[in-house]
Amino acid sequence: MKRFMIIAMAAALFCMGFAGAAAAEKTISLGYTLPLTGEHAQYGEVFRNSAKLRLAEFNKSGVIPAKVEIKFEDSKSDPKEARNIATKFLDDKSVVGVIGDFTSTVSMAAGRVYAKGKMPQLSQTASHPDYVKVSKWQFRNITTQAFEGPFVAKWAKELGFKTFGIIAIQNDWGISAAENFDKAVKANGGTVTSLEYFNPGARDYRAILTKISRKNPDVIYACMMYEEGAMLMQQVQQLGIKSTIFATSSLYSPKTLELAGDAANGLYLSTTFMPTSPLPHVQKFVKTYKAAYGASPNMFAAQAFDAVGIMLDAVVRAYKKDPNVTRAAVRDELAKTKDFKGVTGGTTFDPVTREPVKSLARMQVKNVKFELIK
Numbered sequence: 001m002k003r004f005m006i007i008a009m010a011a012a013l014f015c016m017g018f019a020g021a022a023a024a025e026k027t028i029s030l031g032y033t034l035p036l037t038g039e040h041a042q043y044g045e046v047f048r049n050s051a052k053l054r055l056a057e058f059n060k061s062g063v064i065p066a067k068v069e070i071k072f073e074d075s076k077s078d079p080k081e082a083r084n085i086a087t088k089f090l091d092d093k094s095v096v097g098v099i100g101d102f103t104s105t106v107s108m109a110a111g112r113v114y115a116k117g118k119m120p121q122l123s124q125t126a127s128h129p130d131y132v133k134v135s136k137w138q139f140r141n142i143t144t145q146a147f148e149g150p151f152v153a154k155w156a157k158e159l160g161f162k163t164f165g166i167i168a169i170q171n172d173w174g175i176s177a178a179e180n181f182d183k184a185v186k187a188n189g190g191t192v193t194s195l196e197y198f199n200p201g202a203r204d205y206r207a208i209l210t211k212i213s214r215k216n217p218d219v220i221y222a223c224m225m226y227e228e229g230a231m232l233m234q235q236v237q238q239l240g241i242k243s244t245i246f247a248t249s250s251l252y253s254p255k256t257l258e259l260a261g262d263a264a265n266g267l268y269l270s271t272t273f274m275p276t277s278p279l280p281h282v283q284k285f286v287k288t289y290k291a292a293y294g295a296s297p298n299m300f301a302a303q304a305f306d307a308v309g310i311m312l313d314a315v316v317r318a319y320k321k322d323p324n325v326t327r328a329a330v331r332d333e334l335a336k337t338k339d340f341k342g343v344t345g346g347t348t349f350d351p352v353t354r355e356p357v358k359s360l361a362r363m364q365v366k367n368v369k370f371e372l373i374k
Contacts, residue, residue, distance in 0.1 A: 079109035104128030149180030230259030306342035
């Protein structure tokens with residue numbers, strides 16, 4: 001009898017150990033939809049780079065007895081492709097939350113699918129004001145153009161600039177950026193002399209610049225990505241236009257300086273990420289990213305790093321309440337995000353609007369280097 005009890009206890013302990021091992025091997029999946037091919041592939045690449053770094057750091061920490069994986073899907077920055085991926089992620093019952101996409105247009109297209117399927121979605125860069133209005137399932141960790149435009153307009157006014165020409169890419173994001181800046185300038189008593197749009201993919205802005213320069217604005221406000229911005233500044237220099245250039249934070253990238261050269265000198269912009277920040281966690285990110293990929297992280301890399309971190313934090317909180325993590329639980333924990341300590345600063349989601357509460361820093365390019373304006 002005694003021998004039987006010993007054997008039974010051993011068997012029970014074995015089963016408990018097996019069950020514990022099984023629990024430790026539990027895998028939770030996140031989806032990440034991003035452009036890995038096509039016109040915006042360079043952005044998708046840095047998003048994926050940062051996501052891999054943040055995920056590896058998380059899984060190594062052992063903060064919960066479960067492994068998290070990220071399933072990457074290439075949206076090609078195409079709304080139709082993003083909707084197809086959204087359906088795929090919804091059908092994959094292991095996926096409890098999704099990060100992405102890059103542009104507001106693509107993020108909103110996928111967002112409508114996620115809204116119907118009740119999947120939490122966190123975009124690192126969708127800044128169109130309407131993105132989070134799609135449904136209660138959408139979040140972002142970047143400031144919107146409704147915030148950034150007025151911030152820059154007020155800054156320009158403080159510097160004494162009064163007249164403004166605006167050039168913007170013709171998509172949802174560009175229109176939002178231009179309109180919010182236009183409205184803020186006028187509210188501050190300034191004058192918008194011109195508002196011109198260009199089609200995505202355009203690289204020659206001389207006709208638009210010539211038209212705008214006829215009214216001799218104090219400032220040209222550029223609402224575009226860094227490739228377009230670099231070419232625009234080169235063409236401003238070639239045409240001898242003397243207007244000061246302000247731009248959206250999308251131009252805050254080492255690539256802007258690499259492509260524009262000294263034509264970038266004098267550029268003003270705002271940003272949430274400064275790789276030169278002395279904060280230890282920022283320097284750790286910069287050092288780790290450089291070591292892994294041989295290049296300095298830009299604002300887009302930082303936004304992705306924080307987006308993944310915010311999503312993982314929500315997963316952890318949901319897991320601690322119930323190891324059987326659900327999409328609804330992740331959504332609710334995302335909504336509770338408060339004072340998340342990220343490389344782009346602290347992030348708190350407004351309890352009503354779900355908009356991120358963040359701050360912006362002021363930068364200027366001098367001697368082909370970004371410098372913080374204190």
